[in-house]
Each structure stands twice: as C-alpha cells, then as structure tokens.
Amino acid sequence: MLSRTAESLFWMARYIERAEATARLIEMGRRMAMLPGAYGQEEWRSVVAAAGAGAAFDAGARIGEAEVCRSLILDGDNPSSIRACLDRARNNARAVRTALTADMWEGLNEGWRWLGGVEAETVRRDLPATLDRIRSLSALFRGAAQTTMLRGERYDFLSAGAFLERADMTLRLLDAKYFVLLPETGLLLDNRDRYRWISLLHATSAVRAFHYVYRGDFDPSKIAHFMILNAEFPCSLAFCYGGLRAALIRLANRYGARHDCHATVEKAVLQLQDREMDDIFDEGLHEFLLEALRVNARLSGELSRAYHF
Amino acid sequence: MFDEMTGDGDGVRAPYSDIAAWIEASGIDTLRRHTAEAEAIFRRIGITFAVYGEGGDPERLIPFDLIPRVFAAAEWRRLERGIRQRALALNAFLQDVYHRGEILRAGIVPERLVYRNAAFEPAMIGVDPPGRVYSHVVGIDIVRTGEQEFQVLEDNCRTPSGVSYMLENRECMMRTCPELFRGGNIEPVDVYPEELRRTLEEVAPAACDGDPAIALLTPGPFNSAYYEHSFLADLMGIELVEPQDLFVDEGLCWMRTTQGPERVDVLYRRIDDAFLDPLSFRPDSMLGVPGLFDAYRAGGVTLCSAPGAGVADDKEVYVYVPEMIRFYLGQEPILQNVPTWRCSNDEERAYVLERLDELVVKEVHGSGGYGMLIGPHSTAAERAAFAEKIRHDPEGFIAQPTLELSSSPSLAEAGVAGRHVDFRPYCLIGRTIRLVPGGLTRVALREGSLVVNSSQGGGVKDTWVLAE
Numbered sequence: 001m002l003s004r005t006a007e008s009l010f011w012m013a014r015y016i017e018r019a020e021a022t023a024r025l026i027e028m029g030r031r032m033a034m035l036p037g038a039y040g041q042e043e044w045r046s047v048v049a050a051a052g053a054g055a056a057f058d059a060g061a062r063i064g065e066a067e068v069c070r071s072l073i074l075d076g077d078n079p080s081s082i083r084a085c086l087d088r089a090r091n092n093a094r095a096v097r098t099a100l101t102a103d104m105w106e107g108l109n110e111g112w113r114w115l116g117g118v119e120a121e122t123v124r125r126d127l128p129a130t131l132d133r134i135r136s137l138s139a140l141f142r143g144a145a146q147t148t149m150l151r152g153e154r155y156d157f158l159s160a161g162a163f164l165e166r167a168d169m170t171l172r173l174l175d176a177k178y179f180v181l182l183p184e185t186g187l188l189l190d191n192r193d194r195y196r197w198i199s200l201l202h203a204t205s206a207v208r209a210f211h212y213v214y215r216g217d218f219d220p221s222k223i224a225h226f227m228i229l230n231a232e233f234p235c236s237l238a239f240c241y242g243g244l245r246a247a248l249i250r251l252a253n254r255y256g257a258r259h260d261c262h263a264t265v266e267k268a269v270l271q272l273q274d275r276e277m278d279d280i281f282d283e284g285l286h287e288f289l290l291e292a293l294r295v296n297a298r299l300s301g302e303l304s305r306a307y308h309f
Numbered sequence: 310m311f312d313e314m315t316g317d318g319d320g321v322r323a324p325y326s327d328i329a330a331w332i333e334a335s336g337i338d339t340l341r342r343h344t345a346e347a348e349a350i351f352r353r354i355g356i357t358f359a360v361y362g363e364g365g366d367p368e369r370l371i372p373f374d375l376i377p378r379v380f381a382a383a384e385w386r387r388l389e390r391g392i393r394q395r396a397l398a399l400n401a402f403l404q405d406v407y408h409r410g411e412i413l414r415a416g417i418v419p420e421r422l423v424y425r426n427a428a429f430e431p432a433m434i435g436v437d438p439p440g441r442v443y444s445h446v447v448g449i450d451i452v453r454t455g456e457q458e459f460q461v462l463e464d465n466c467r468t469p470s471g472v473s474y475m476l477e478n479r480e481c482m483m484r485t486c487p488e489l490f491r492g493g494n495i496e497p498v499d500v501y502p503e504e505l506r507r508t509l510e511e512v513a514p515a516a517c518d519g520d521p522a523i524a525l526l527t528p529g530p531f532n533s534a535y536y537e538h539s540f541l542a543d544l545m546g547i548e549l550v551e552p553q554d555l556f557v558d559e560g561l562c563w564m565r566t567t568q569g570p571e572r573v574d575v576l577y578r579r580i581d582d583a584f585l586d587p588l589s590f591r592p593d594s595m596l597g598v599p600g601l602f603d604a605y606r607a608g609g610v611t612l613c614s615a616p617g618a619g620v621a622d623d624k625e626v627y628v629y630v631p632e633m634i635r636f637y638l639g640q641e642p643i644l645q646n647v648p649t650w651r652c653s654n655d656e657e658r659a660y661v662l663e664r665l666d667e668l669v670v671k672e673v674h675g676s677g678g679y680g681m682l683i684g685p686h687s688t689a690a691e692r693a694a695f696a697e698k699i700r701h702d703p704e705g706f707i708a709q710p711t712l713e714l715s716s717s718p719s720l721a722e723a724g725v726a727g728r729h730v731d732f733r734p735y736c737l738i739g740r741t742i743r744l745v746p747g748g749l750t751r752v753a754l755r756e757g758s759l760v761v762n763s764s765q766g767g768g769v770k771d772t773w774v775l776a777e
Contacts, residue, residue: 003565094539097539098543109353255568
C-alpha cells in the first residue's frame with residue numbers, strides 16, 4: 001500500500017474522531033454553563049482549551065456559547081473547528097477514494113455537504129440538534145467502516161488513527177478539567193462539583209455506563225478511574241491504547257516487522273495495567289496527563305516513521 | 310437539421326423506437342423525477358467536476374440528460390472501422406515524426422507544423438516505446454450532420470477525459486430506468502476498465518519480468534478530472550499515485566509504500582508532459598518525478614501516453630489526418646474531416662476573413678470551447694476583434710463551416726426537445742486495438758447552442774449501441 005494512502009487513512013480517522021470529540025466538548029460546556037452559580041465564561045474557556053483552540057481567542061476576549069459555537073463549529077479558518085476537521089477528513093478521503101468503501105465515502109461526503117450548508121443562525125437556534133447530527137455523522141462513518149471494510153492493512157491504519165486521537169481527546173478533556181477531580185479533603189462537596197463531574201461524563205456520553213459500572217457514587221476518583229484505567233470503557237485511555245496496540249500488532253504480523261511504535265505502545269499498555277488511581281493522584285494527575293500526551297505525540301511520530309509517511 | 314430520433318422528417322427512426330415509446334409512456338413528470346434521482350446519485354457518490362479558483366461551488370455536477378442517444382448496430386460498425394483506422398494512423402504518424410519523418414520528407418505534412426509545434430518533444434526523437442504505441446487512449450470527437458454524414462471534429466491523443474461519465478451514465482440509467490434494459494438489446498460498456506488494464510499490461514517495458522505493476526498517475530485531488538482518475542484506478546484495481554509517491558532509482562520507477570519501495574512498470578499518466586519530470590521538461594516545476602523520462606527512454610518504465618504525443622492532435626495537424634490514413638495505411642478514410650481553412654495560408658485566410666459571419670474560428674492550441682468565434686452567433690464587434698487576432702497571429706487559427714450538429718431529444722425547460730450533440734468514443738491501443746461499443750455523448754443544453762463543453766453549459770447523456 002502507498003505510504004500516502006496509509007497516512008491519509010490514519011489522519012482521516014483522527015479528524016473524524018476529533019470532530020466528534022469536539023461536539024461532545026461543546027455539549028459539556030453547554031451543560032456546565034447552565035449550572036446554578038456557574039462561572040460561565042470559565043466553563044467555556046476550558047472547553048476551548050480542551051479542543052486545543054486557545055489560540056483562536058484573544059486573551060481578554062469574551063468567551064460564551066455564541067463565540068464558542070461560531071469558532072469551534074463553523075469557522076473553517078480555525079484549525080480546531082469541526083468544519084475544519086471534516087474538511088480535512090474529506091480531503092484525505094478524496095485523496096484515497098479507492099481505499100474507502102462506497103458506504104464510508106458516501107457517509108462522510110454527505111455529512112460534509114450537510115455541515116457545509118449549515119448557517120450560524122441554525123446552530124444558534126438549535127445547538128443540541130446540530131451537535132447530535134455531528135455525532136451521528138461520525139457514528140455512521142465508523143459503522144460503515146466496521147461493516148464494509150476489508151480487515152486488511154487499510155483498516156489497521158484507520159483504527160490506529162482513531163484510537164490515538166480518541167486517547168488524545170480524553171486526555172485533553174481531563175487536563176482541561178483535572179482540578180475538578182482533585183480530592184479536596186476537608187471541604188464539603190457541594191452540588192456544583194457533583195454536576196461538574198457529571199458533565200465530564202456527558203462529554204464522553206458515559207453517564208449510564210458509569211452508573212452501571214460504579215453504582216451511582218459520583219466520586220472524582222472513580223470518574224478518573226473510569227476515564228483512564230477502565231479497559232472496558234471505549235473512551236478510556238486503557239481501552240484506546242489496547243485498540244492501538246492491537247492494530248499495530250496486526251500490522252507487524254502482516255508485514256513481518258516490528259518498529260519503535262510497537263515497543264512504545266506495549267510499554268504504555270503495561271504501565272496502565274499496573275496503575276492504581278490513588279498512585280496517579282499521589283504523583284499528580286496533571287503530570288500524569290501531560291506525560292501521557294507526550295507519549296501520544298511520540299507514538300504518532302514513530303508510527304509515521306515506521307511506515308514511511 | 311438532422312435529428313437523431315426523427316431524422317429529417319416526422320417519423321421515428323428505427324433505433325429510437327423504444328426510446329420514443331418510453332418517453333411517451335413515462336410522461337414529462339416521471340422523466341423529471343428520474344432526472345432528480347440521477348442527480349442525487351451523482352452528488353452522493355461524488356461524481357463531480359472540480360473547478361477551483363473561479364468562485365461558486367468548487368465541485369460541480371455535469372448536468373445529466375436522462376434521454377439516451379442511440380446508435381444502430383450498422384451505424385456503429387461503420388463508426389468503429391473509422392475510429393480504429395484513425396487511431397492507427399495517428400500512432401503511425403507519431404512513430405514517423407519521432408523517427409525518419411517520411412511524411413514530412415514526402416512533402417505531405419509541412420515540417421513547420423511538426424518541428425515548430427509546442428507539443429513536439431525533441432527528447433522523444435529515436436525513442437522506441439513498447440509496441441511502438443504513443444497514444445494508448447485516443448478520444449475522437451465526432452459530429453453528425455445527416456443520416457450518413459459523420460465527421461471528425463477533433464482528435465485527442467494525450468489523455469482524453471470523460472470516460473468515467475460513459476460508465477457512470479450507464480450505471481445511473483440502469484438504476485433509475487431499469488425497464489429500458491429489459492430487452493437485453495443494448496451493448497454493455499462496463500468492460501472498459503478491464504480492456505484498459507489489458508492494454509496497459511501489453512505495453513510493459515523491457516525491464517519488466519513477470520506481471521506488470523500498473524499505476525495511474527494523477528496530479529491530485531485538485532485536478533478537475535480527479536474523480537475520473539480515482540474511479541478508473543479503483544475499477545482496474547491499480548494504485549492511484551501522485552508524483553510525490555514515485556521516485557526513480559537505477560533506471561527503474563518505484564512507489565513509496567508502507568513496506569518500502571515497490572516497482573512500477575507502467576504509468577497511465579493523467580498529467581501533462583510539462584509536469585512529468587522536472588529534470589527533462591520544466592526545471593522550474595516543483596511537480597513531477599525527477600529522472601522519470603530517462604527511465605522511460607531506457608525501457609525501465611512505460612508512460613502512457615508517450616511524452617510528445619500531443620503533436621498529433623492539434624487543430625492544424627488535424628487537417629492532414631486523412632492524408633496520414635492514405636500515406637500510412639494505404640486506405641481511404643472512412644470518417645471524413647470537417648472542411649478546414651488554415652489561416653496560415655494566405656488564400657485560405659483571405660477566404661476566412663471574408664466569411665467570419667458564417668464560419669467557426671478556433672484557436673489552434675485552444676480547448677474546452679474557449680477562444681472560439683461562432684460566426685452566425687457573433688456580433689460585428691466580436692468579428693472585428695477576431696479578424697484583428699487572426700491578422701496578428703495567422704498560424705494560431707483555423708476556421709470551419711458552422712456545422713448543423715445533429716440534435717437528440719433531451720429534457721428541456723418546456724418538455725422534450727432536440728438539443729445538439731457530439732460524440733467521443735475511446736479507442737484503446739496496445740498490441741491490439743480495442744473499442745468498447747459506446748462513448749460519451751455531450752449535449753448543448755441551451756436551446757440552439759452548438760457548444761457542448763461542460764465548462765460552457767454542456768451536459769452528458771448515456772450512449773447506446775444496439776446489438777445486432
């Protein structure tokens with residue numbers, strides 16, 4: 001397979017994941033901003049930070065729902081916006097049309113055309129519906145890939161991109177909100193904190209799943225555990241690394257060669273298996289998240305070097 | 310004026326009997342509904358024509374006209390013989406001008422037309438491409454002016470486009486109007502990609518041992534024909550490569566893959582000569598594959614079409630194609646040229662300048678329907694401006710009579726009405742010649758218009774060749 005094809009598949013998957021995660025982040029911001037006593041601008045500011053779009057706003061600029069939606073959904077000039085993500089996903093898809101199944105292409109193409117025609121006014125009037133549509137767009141694409149794509153090297157590069165990006169988005173979401181999760185011993189927890197934790201779960205569409213696994217208590221330690229160490233939750237770091245590792249092992253078996261990225265992902269998976277949430281809190285959640293983000297960046301670089309793109 | 314469905318009179322010609330009955334039975338609303346369905350399909354699949362930098366929607370649909378254009382079996386037999394004959398002669402001409410130039414020595418084609426032609430590639434002199442084939446896909450634009458009168462308007466020897474529309478138009482018709490195909494009387498066209506792949510395999514270079522690896526070389530997603538490139542690569546099961554995916558090493562061409570370099574033997578290139586190889590053609594170009602041309606000359610890789618193939622298809626060389634057929638094949642041309650006046654000739658120029666109001670004047674190196682004067686539809690000011698251009702650069706222009714192109718029933722604003730059409734078949738030349746029964750019919754959707762180019766409001770139709 002052409003290296004450029006592998007690269008395009010990898011990045012196409014990343015951009016689609018990023019578009020979806022950004023939609024979830026905005027959903028989280030919307031909920032947080034509605035809480036009694038919310039800091040308003042602060043909540044939206046953390047959404048912007050998690051989406052990696054801090055540079056799109058001036059330091060003193062007002063950041064509210066309208067500004068965030070304008071910038072993060074429709075502004076094609078902001079590289080972190082959903083529109084820019086879908087533009088790039090589609091450009092990559094166009095460059096490898098022959099590597100995609102018709103269902104995948106049509107799903108992505110239709111979603112892209114729809115978003116291209118969406119007006120700012122529509123988003124303002126019905127934000128939840130717009131966000132739902134964006135999420136269903138990526139669900140459709142993923143479903144098409146799942147059911148129509150040959151389980152060959154193309155699928156492996158696509159999965160690798162998707163898992164790496166999802167891990168990245170979970171880490172950035174946690175990092176933007178990590179202070180909410182820090183154990184505040186001695187302080188009485190108020191409802192507002194509880195709501196903010198729930199919002200974190202909303203950002204990963206995982207409220208019910210959390211209840212199912214942890215039986216109700218919104219304890220910050222459990223939420224952090226869920227999002228980092230729980231290997232059953234599809235947005236958790238452990239799950240994403242597991243998926244990435246599986247994709248890379250399939251490639252190694254296919255090509256009969258292992259590379260640096262294989263060693264790195266093995267190590268990352270093993271380290272998470274032995275971790276307890278308390279250790280992570282002791283060592284510092286923020287430091288842990290930053291280190292994991294660095295590992296992700298390294299993985300991405302090693303993967304492109306290994307496969308010549 | 311000849312109409313494909315009714316001929317010169319009111320009756321329905323035999324090949325159109327099914328179409329006429331279908332139009333009648335469906336009614337205009339059903340036809341419009343099917344058209345809308347077809348457009349939705351084209352949009353969804355992404356069969357678009359990319360036009361960047363002109364504003365508006367960068368990815369446009371070529372309008373699809375639902376009512377097919379039909380050739381009877383006997384008509385096709387004659388066309389087929391004429392097309393094959395012409396494609397052979399054009400390749401013989403290319404072989405000749407890059408070797409001894411017999412036709413020039415014989416004084417049949419003026420040397421100036423070849424050696425001073427911008428498309429002539431001196432580096433090709435003495436090169437022997439595999440099978441002595443230069444132009445592997447020849448697109449011949451044919452118009453009809455009467456029951457028996459077919460004339461060639463233009464040849465395309467470089468990388469003619471549009472064949473994806475031939476294939477997709479048929480797919481779309483079979484999907485939206487399956488009832489039309491129940492009789493099993495229409496020759497299929499879907500073998501084209503297979504035939505193209507075989508043609509390309511047949512011209513594998515000397516250095517290739519084993520199964521030739523073929524790739525389609527595209528300039529990339531921003532090229533207007535990118536959809537076609539990806540579509541054909543997909544149907545042939547070959548890689549779609551861009552220049553940056555390729556490199557030349559030790560006289561062979563390689564593509565960069567996830568497992569390191571892999572050999573490429575044959576490149577079906579849909580990229581202009583100028584952008585093939587910066588070392589040979591255009592040192593200022595950032596595009597292309599350095600060293601590709603040397604690898605080609607040394608027999609390490611085959612380029613289809615050969616660099617310099619364009620010297621056979623400009624509008625002035627065109628005048629001599631009937632002579633080429635006589636010279637190389639010793640046959641009389643089966644398809645006629647349109648009478649053409651060359652403005653480079655003093656007498657012919659004088660004739661043209663006197664009759665600008667009735668002739669069509671074209672730029673010798675123009676394409677896409679641009680740079681044209683259609684005399685009967687022009688204003689006095691336009692004619693004066695053109696006369697000036699012709700006097701300034703006589704070698705740059707030719708003129709032809711304004712042809713009454715045949716019309717074919719099409720879906721217009723007011724209902725079904727005749728619109729002018731032309732026809733482009735795609736002839737494949739490898740060790741053998743292959744011609745799929747069909748081609749692309751372009752239609753000028755504006756009433757009375759003679760310009761069928763998609764850049765100027767033209768659309769496309771499915772084209773049927775009826776079985777015996």
